[in-house]
Amino acid sequence: MTATTTWAHLPGPDPLPDAQVRERSADAPFGTVFTEHVVTLRWTPGRGWHDGTVCPHTTMTVPVALAGLHYGQVVFEGLKVYRQPDGVPAGFRVADHARRFAASARRLEIPELPGELFESAIRALLAVDGRWVPEGESRALYLRPTLYGAEATLALRPAREYAFQLLAFPTEAFFGRAVEPIHVWVPAHYSRAAPGGTGEAKCAGNYAAGFAAQREAAEHGCRQVLWLDAAEHRFVEELGGMNVFWVTEDGTLGTPPLTGTLLPGITRDSILTLASRAGLRTEQRPITLNELCSPATTEVFACGTAAVATPVGAIVSTHGRWPVGDGRAGPVTTGLREALTAIHHGQAPDPDKWLLRL
Numbered sequence: 001m002t003a004t005t006t007w008a009h010l011p012g013p014d015p016l017p018d019a020q021v022r023e024r025s026a027d028a029p030f031g032t033v034f035t036e037h038v039v040t041l042r043w044t045p046g047r048g049w050h051d052g053t054v055c056p057h058t059t060m061t062v063p064v065a066l067a068g069l070h071y072g073q074v075v076f077e078g079l080k081v082y083r084q085p086d087g088v089p090a091g092f093r094v095a096d097h098a099r100r101f102a103a104s105a106r107r108l109e110i111p112e113l114p115g116e117l118f119e120s121a122i123r124a125l126l127a128v129d130g131r132w133v134p135e136g137e138s139r140a141l142y143l144r145p146t147l148y149g150a151e152a153t154l155a156l157r158p159a160r161e162y163a164f165q166l167l168a169f170p171t172e173a174f175f176g177r178a179v180e181p182i183h184v185w186v187p188a189h190y191s192r193a194a195p196g197g198t199g200e201a202k203c204a205g206n207y208a209a210g211f212a213a214q215r216e217a218a219e220h221g222c223r224q225v226l227w228l229d230a231a232e233h234r235f236v237e238e239l240g241g242m243n244v245f246w247v248t249e250d251g252t253l254g255t256p257p258l259t260g261t262l263l264p265g266i267t268r269d270s271i272l273t274l275a276s277r278a279g280l281r282t283e284q285r286p287i288t289l290n291e292l293c294s295p296a297t298t299e300v301f302a303c304g305t306a307a308v309a310t311p312v313g314a315i316v317s318t319h320g321r322w323p324v325g326d327g328r329a330g331p332v333t334t335g336l337r338e339a340l341t342a343i344h345h346g347q348a349p350d351p352d353k354w355l356l357r358l
């Protein structure tokens with residue numbers, strides 16, 4: 001199947017009235033109110049990707065022996081589409097998300113979805129659900145492409161059939177409209193990813209494995225887990241669903257290096273680009289938790305597709321609570337967040353051509 005292949009359309013209910021789409025999109029918690037359609041594809045040996053279909057968003061029937069369900073052969077992506085000033089929806093760094101999706105698939109022995117097909121699937125979904133792309137500051141349509149082992153088998157090997165699905169939901173920034181600093185929790189015992197593991201792949205199991213620590217975080221009044229390296233539990237890696245940056249008192253912006261145990265965030269890369277362009281000194285280097293929690297650190301923030309750039313107000317562990325700076329959003333965090341969101345919404349030039357008009 002190629003990018004130019006036409007997509008079959010399955011019949012579904014009548015489209016919702018516009019007023020209802022607007023009403024359903026307003027203030028829904030992250031990932032709870034979905035658009036009306038889903039795009040699907042199948043992969044079978046010898047045929048590759050085929051049967052591209054646009055279907056109503058509804059329940060699906062899967063074999064009880066679904067390979068992906070039993071052995072966790074599941075990868076996904078998360079990217080956003082923003083309404084531009086002229087009304088056209090535009091996806092942010094679509095080709096980069098397609099490349100990371102392919103890299104995650106390779107790590108789990110899943111056949112890659114070619115980048116053109118990834119883009120074509122998004123265009124097919126936007127063609128029917130484009131009116132769900134919300135307008136307004138920090139609002140977007142979040143796209144969730146997923147690939148999973150779809151063969152009905154419990155044989156302990158990679159599946160021989162795969163399915164792709166693309167669903168979407170309108171969203172605010174992950175932590176809500178107000179840019180309130182979040183507190184993060186450093187678990188004493190749990191680890192997210194070890195060298196040679198799946199830390200740099202966006203696979204479903206990484207998230208499930210983090211939920212126990214996420215529960216601890218919530219019990220300590222924190223919104224996210226701050227993961228340390230698995231070997232020594234000293235070096236800061238990333239958050240449960242975001243990368244992490246810090247600013248030191250000399251104004252340098254730092255983030256941990258991509259060692260293979262953390263996700264190579266596309267927002268992380270965008271922020272490094274914007275910071276360098278703004279003349280900030282940037283560094284990618286290991287940092288210990290002790291150094292992060294020292295007076296030399298003036299700002300810490302989390303960044304990702306869902307979170308955009310969210311200030312961290314305090315770091316909490318079994319040793320106590322470390323307030324970052326004065327506990328409020330710092331100027332570097334705020335400046336970078338505004339620079340990035342201005343590009344998202346087409347309010348600033350886009351010299352790197354990060355937006356793809358859809």
Ligand code: PLP
Pocket residue numbers: 078238239240241242243263264265266267268303304305306
């Ligand atoms: N780290 C993890 C574990 C994530 O789930 C995400 C979100 O996708 C990120 C980092 C940030 O990546 P991106 O900026 O590409 O969304």
Ligand code: COI
Pocket residue numbers: 077078079174241242304305306307
């Ligand atoms: C994203 O930022 O897109 C993610 O995938 C992480 C989110 C589920 C919290």
